[in-house]
Structures are given as C-alpha cells and as structure tokens.
Amino acid sequence: MEPERETIVIVGAGIVGVATAYFTAKKLAKKYPAETRPQVILLEQCEPGCSASGKSGGFLARHWSDGTDTEQLAQFSYDLHAKLALEHNGSERWGYRPLNTFCAEIDRIPVMPAKQHKSAHQRTEAESVVTSIEVIAPRAHSSSSVTTMEYSGPGTPVTLFDSENQQTSTHGSISVPDVGGVKEVAPEAVPWLKTSLVNKLRQVGDTTSTAQVDPLKFTRSLLAEAKGYGLKSIRGKVIDVADTGYRQPIIELSIDKGAGIGTLGELSDVLNYVDPSNAESISAKSKRLGTTKPYILLLDQGQDIPADKIVVACGAWATSCLRWEAFRDVSASQIPIQGLRVHYLLAKPKEQIPAQAVFAEINGTVYSGEDAIEIYPRPDGSVFICGEALDDPEMPPHNPFEPVYSKRATGRLKQIVNDVSSTLSFDMIQYGLACHLPVHAKGIPVISKVPSSKGLYIAAGHGCWGILNGPATGLAISELLVDDEC
Secondary structure (H helix, E strand, C coil): CCCCCCCEEHHHHHHHEEEHHHHHHHHHHHCCCCCCCEEEEEEEEECCCCCCCCCCCCCEEHHHHCCCCCHHHHHHHHHHHHHHHHHHEEEHCCCCEEEEEEEEEEECCCCCHHHHHCCCCCCCCCCCCCCCEECCCCCCCCCCEEEEEEEECCCCCCEEECCCCCCCCCCCCCCCEEEEEECEEEEHHHCCCHHHEEEEEEECCCCEEEECCHHHHHHHHHHHHHHHHHCCECEEEEEEEEEEECCEEEEEEEECCCCCCCCCHHCCEEEECCHHHHHHHHHHHHHHHHCCCEEEECCCCEEEEEEEEEEEHHHHHHHHHHHHHHHHHCCCCCCEEEEEEEEEEEEECCCCCCCCEEEEEEEECCCCEEEEEEECCCCCCCCCEEEEECCCCCCCCCCCCCCCCCHHHHHHHHHHHHHHCCCCCCEEEEEEEEEEEEEEECCEEEECCCCCCEEEEEEEEEHHHHHHHHHHCCCCCCCHHCCCHH
C-alpha cells in the first residue's frame, strides 16, 4: 500500500493565499514526480479576490517602505512583481506597467452647500498601515516578537533576527514618503488635474520605482498559473479545524445512591476525571475517514478535508481561526487583525489619462478639514480612485459579497474628484464600492508558523500594502511549507 500523500490546505483566495498556493505548487512540481507530489488545496468561501485583493488600487512602490521593518520585503516583492509579469505576460493579462507618481497639494476647493459640511475626521489608532512583520510568539511569552526579513537571493527569504523597535502606525491609506527634499515640478506635468488649484506638485516616483497592476486580474491570473502546477481549488467555508490528536478532558459525574451529597466535599468525591486517551474524540472520525493526518477541516457543506499543513490567509477574516479547535493555543492578542472599511470609485474619464498616479492632499476643505485621495489610471482606460478610511474600523460581514459601502462616503469622494479634475468630472460612474483592509492593531502583518503546532501557519494583516507584498509573502510561506525554513 502506497503511503498517503501530504496535503497542504490554504484558506483564503486573496493575493496572499493565491501567491502562497502558486509558489508552493510550483516548488512541489519541481521537487516531486506527479505520483508522489504533495497535494495543494486552496479554499475560498466566495470568489478569488472577492474582497481587498480585488478592490484595491494595485499600486506598487519599491522604496516607500524604506526605513521600516518591511524595507527588504517590499523591495524584493516589487522586483518579484516585475519578474512575474515578464514570465506570464503580466502587461497584457493584469495590466502591469511602470508609471510616474506625483504628490499634489491642493488648497482651494469650491464650497459645498452648508447642509453637507462635515466636521474634521479624526483618524483612529486602528487606521494603521502595515509596515513590518510579526512572528507569532508562544502564548507563554508576554508579547509577540517582530522580525525583519532579508533575501539572500531570488526566492530565498531568510528570517534573521527579532527587532525590539516596533514600527509606529500611520493612517489607513498609503503613506507618501517625505517629499521635503523632492524637487517641485510644474502643475502642467499632470494636465488632467485642475492646475489652477494645485499649490505644489512634486514627483515622488518614476518608472524605475513605482508601478501598478489590476489586483483582481493579477490574483486570478496567478491562480490560473497555480492550477497549471496541480493546485486544486474548492469553494467552501471552514466551520472548524479539528486536531485529530487532541482530547478534551472529560468530567464524569457518578451518583452513589447510598451516599449523601449535601456538602461540596462530598460532591467532589463523586466527580471523576476521565483520561482523554480513553474517551471518544475526533480521532475516531479520522480513523473512519481512513486518514492519519493531524488535522481535519470541516466545511459548511459537510465536506471534510484531512490535512497535514494549513495556512490561514483570509485577510480581514483571519481571526476566524480563533474559533477552530486546532488553533486553540493562538490568542486574539497575537493576531489582532480587523477589517478597516475603505471606499473607492471606478471612473471612465472623458479622455485617456497617461500612466500617472496622483496622491492629492487637499488642505482646509469644508468636507472634513483635510482629505487625501489616491488616483490610479489603468491601461484599460478606467481610473481607480480611493480616499482615506472614511469610517471607523468594523468587523467585516460574514459574506464578503454583502454590501458594506456608505452612500455618504462614496458621494463625498465623488464630489472631491469632480472638484480636482475636469477630466474626471463624469456623469456615469461606478460607485458605492467598499472593501475591508486587513489591518493589524500594531501596524505589523503576521507571517508566521504557529508555535508548537505540527503544521499551522498564518499570513495576514498586510493593510494597504497587500498587493505589493503579497508575492514575497507567498514565497516566504511556501519556503516554510516545502523546506521548513525561510
């Protein structure tokens, strides 16, 4: 009888989960013949890229994380994006292209009617951008450790050391690097803005250091490539993950008819501890399924998937694993990830806009005291526009397809866009769109194996840099899965 093949299950088909599946399946295809190759399964309860990975700007910056704990991760992942685009025709398949990037300071905007005036929006502490990597520490430790990662070569991420300095958190949108030393350019360099309103315009990135992708197309294209290496995808929601070797202690109450139980002491005499090894447990189910694997994923439609290794990569839904039996040793304080709701628009401009991303800082407006919007023209002629998080963080819906947008927020964003650009002053617009960014309370993503586990991993909490750092994160986790080192 042939030995049972290893099974690796990745939960979540956003960019982190798909990139993990892609690199894992690719490495296994090169390392094993088809008949003995470990099986890789990708689980998703909705559709690939149905939340933040399909509803974000897709902006890539090589140096905007310099000076933070993710500096090397971001630089490596930026270069990895270019490599993937070259290997798989990314310019055609998912709109990969280098672009010029500008920061515009806009001081004057026409006044809105009084009934639409809004008070200044106060950023909350949870509106933080992920800027470092957190490795889960054993629960006995008082706090989690932060690691930086260095790449000794293409495709070889290595965990080096624990850092005592935790990155400070910032707001929920992409932070433009310090532009104090960047030379100003004429407002006419970005002619599709209302140049009369532009107080200062600085170029903060060029085609050697900033780029973009269509994140939904990128995620689904990478998934298609992964399937070419034997990846199996299943649609289903994980209800629980059973640990086949775990036995919950059982207290047995025996009643002696001849004994009185009027006192607590007498009662304790008839409470008997039953050794878990002698009790019926989930291991019986694993035997009935004919598997000796350490974990069993229980899905909402009744399907059970035995697994050797499991990766939780479900973004803002990552804390769902805290309810699963196999993750009982992981605490909420170790993965304090929640969904930060952000809004965006998709515009079809009056004319084609060149490859110029713009971060517009709008000061002293009547909308909120201060606004910052991001504008990303795409090769297909559409324009993606988003602002800062306009709502306090909230728990994401159970179904990522549920509408979560705020009419006030998207309406306000549309008005601001119309005010700063005549080209983007449109009558037809697709709006009322939102997604949940997976934001870590400390501003640091989790990319780690669960301590003392046989094969449990978590990769989540990347915030607004998920598309940029997704490929390198997937590569790092694949190294842990296949080679048990990173």
